[in-house]
Amino acid sequence: MGAFLSYTVIGIFTGAAYAIAASGLVLTYSTTRVFNIAHGAVGMVFAFLYWDFSVKQGLPVWLSLILVLGVCAPLTGVFIQRVITRGLGNAPVGASLVVTVAMTVMLIGIARQIWPPDARSLEQYFPDHLIHMGSVIVTWQQIITVVVSILVAAGLYVLLSRTRIGTAMRASVDNPDLLHLYGGRSDIVAALAWAVGTSLAALGGILLAPVIGLQYFDLTLLVISAYAAAMLGKLTNLPLTYVGAMGLGLGQSYIVGYLQYIPGHDKLTGLPAVMPALFLFAILVLLPQAPLRIGQVKGLVSAPVPTLGRSAVFGGGLIVVVILMAAGMADSDLLLVGTAATYGIVMLSLVLLTGYGGFVSLAQFTFAGVGAVAYAKLDQPNLFGLLVAVLISAAVGALVALPVLRLTGLYLALATMAFGLLMDKVVFTSSWAFEFNNPLNAKRLSIFGTHVNSIGNYTIMMTVFFVLISLVVVAVRRGPLGRILIATRDSQAACGTLGLDIRWVRVALFASSAGVAGLAGALLAGLRGTIVSNDFIFFNSLLLLVCVAIWGVTSVSGAAMGAIFLMLLNYLPGFLGKNESTQGLLFILLGAGAILIGRNPNGLMFWVFKIPSWIQGGLFPVLADRFPGMALKVRDFAGGDRDDEVIGEPGGAHAHRDEEEVDSDAVAAR
Known part of the structure; x- marks a missing residue:
């Protein structure tokens, strides 16, 4: 019985930390309709920043928490909303996924660049003061985490359902035009939501770091638990999200504790680590989908299809x-x-x-x-x-x-x-x-x-x-x-x-x-x-998606250039002789480039494909006047194959017009 209670205490603590992170994810989605894949990476970076303030710089714990949660995290959230994710709520899923995945890569690069790999640790709060409940030992870290999670869940519920600000947050998504008629500012409301959501991501990372350690990928991927809990609440229901986080934390704790009693447990050592992923997959398959305001990849302008x-x-x-x-x-x-x-x-x-x-x-x-x-x-x-x-x-x-x-x-x-x-x-x-x-x-x-x-x-x-x-x-x-x-x-x-x-x-x-x-x-x-x-x-799949998104996922040429780019990304750190710092810098550049280009799913090759039309439109008239024979050769070289050249413009329909239609329009104009 004592072991069961110990596992329960650990599960409640873990679930509470998951609930804090999931609450921030639900807040940003329910108010801006942007699902932030980088939510875990945000928490990871601010956990490292808290360590820097409290351990490396020697600042008091309370001051470090104020600086991280009250200053740095909110300002970062406002910056993300105003510069990176602005307008992504109405964008196709491809754009929002690529941008937030790119932000994940960039944040990991920032962390590796500022804090190179080394042994780091955060102490739990009041480590010398333990609470004995029979054979069960409860730490103050666990109590603080549970209390904070309850306060966060209750506070967000009251904010979204009982306050004017919460009403404005929901209205900024449901009917922004009506909100503007009543004098509301949807951009300010969205910035506030991202500020609070980023602070909650930072809080979750800080509370979990003393237990799992300051690790780039472990802290980043812990957000999978937040995804699973948020999906149980259909990305809008905070009470269900809290219940899902607690259930996931308890289940994970029980599996860790009782796995040794399962026959063949030595073959299932990785099972506790993937419990959040299994939970997420089960929720996605078994529960009905929420009415997400994003669908498939749209707004793609198909590249010219060669013969x-x-x-x-x-x-x-x-x-x-x-x-x-x-x-x-x-x-x-x-x-x-x-x-x-x-x-x-x-x-x-x-x-x-x-x-x-x-x-x-x-x-x-x-x-x-x-x-x-x-x-x-x-x-x-x-x-x-x-x-x-x-x-x-x-x-x-x-x-x-x-x-x-x-x-x-x-x-x-x-x-x-x-x-x-x-x-x-x-x-x-x-x-x-x-x-x-x-x-x-x-x-x-x-x-x-x-x-x-x-x-x-x-x-x-x-x-x-x-x-x-x-x-x-x-x-x-x-x-x-x-x-x-x-x-x-x-x-x-x-x-x-x-x-x-x-x-x-x-x-x-x-x-x-x-x-x-x-x-x-x-x-x-x-x-x-x-x-x-x-x-x-798994992280290589994210890099792969970011690289092909930069060069263009709609063309074979984009795949070829993206492959060369990804190969150089892995090769340059060793070539320059500074593996960790150089790779962190390359991650930053890669993520920043994908964020800049991610809103156009067609990538850089889309602009490369426009070069022939620029040549034909700018150079051909000059050559036609002076060198008619050369002009014909330039036209043949630059004209290319017009088959399905444009399928649809981002944000609007654009019908394909073949050469006969263009010629008939020219005759009519004459």
Whole structure:
């Protein structure tokens, strides 16, 4: 009985800390309709800042709390709302997810840059004063956390339901125009909500840091518990959110305490760490969706679709470049080129899933890990083994999509996040599954009996695979299936009225995307020879999404440039000789770039694709007057393929107009 009470006390304390963080998440969403993926990273940064004030600088605890919770956190919240997330409440889910994921990466980079990895710890409040309740020992840290969580929940409930400010907060989302008629300022209300929400994230991080330690990723990912609790409350109900946080804390504590009595417990050591992810996945699948005001990725302006012939020419040029590089580069540099090809293939899977289908996945590198492990375990280093690895990855993708057939937008993205964490913490490292915690050996691929042994030849082969997958992706986009995907991305309701079964299209799309990612993982396993679970951690999926969002998730070119960018992100810290500080700075730059570009889901390549039209519009008239023959060549070079050049403008409809329509308009104008 004593052990049960001890586990209950620990569970109540943990649940109270989760409730504080979840309350801040609910506040920011219910008042601005922005789901902040970076909520945990915010708490992590301010936990480090509190340590800096109270331990490193030696300030009193009370003064440190005032500076962090009363000054720094609110000002940061106002800055985030006014500069980063302003207007995202009415933006598509792709934009809001990319921006907040980028903010997560940037905050981790800031923490690593200011506080390099080192042993740090925070003492609990009043550590020498313990309360004995029979055989159960209760600390003041636990009591303070529970009391504060109750005060926060009650205060927020009264604020939102019983005060004029709370009414204005809800009105700023429900009917901002009506709020303005009554003299309200929706921007001020939103800034206040973000100030309070950021302070609550900081408070949750500070209360949990003495227990779990000052760790970048542990504190950041603890927000998954807040996600789960907030989802139980449908992102609006604070009492249900509090109940969900308490239930999650108690369940996690009981599992930690009683896991040793379960047969085969040594194979489930990672289960407590993924309890929040399992809880989140169960809530998403079992409970009905709340009426979120965000849906799929919309506002995408599809990149110009090249002909297959032109794509083959550019792909052949890329292969020639890699052949020349393989002839003159060292093996260590060729490994980087092969790694970039791997990233490119995984990003092509996101082009298919997100750019064409409009669904966001936060676990794409997990599917690559499934393919890598399947390839290594099969011990069939040939095309048959590669095909089986791809099919296994596709089957896993379909299994993930089946339980969440009815989910869209944010719910679907969070479901993939939960799956990625589950695979990362339990499945990959468990002896009953992949036992990926030890290095797995993989052999180089052989094609029709010919072994590709040298790194140079293997890198060329990976580039060929990238080009082939690119051609398939372009062919899909140009065909009827691509038009169906674009239609489902733009309007599921309209597709439903036409008789299209969107659910099975989604399953097939997820399976295909996971299969492509699995192919990349299998090729990477053969390239490196040995693989470990850290090669496919969940955080890499976030970096992958941010990089492809910067360059453009709607085009093959964006995937290629994003792959090179991500490879350089991992390579530059070692090249410059300052691994931790340089990587932190690169994370900051990466996150800032994605935040700036994240509102345009088409990325930098969208502007690159405009260069031919700028050339044609600016240079062609001059050449037409002076050099008619040269002008024709410039027009042929810059004109490109107009097929489906523009599908829709962000924030408004834009119908496609073909050349005959443009010509008829010109005749009418004359």
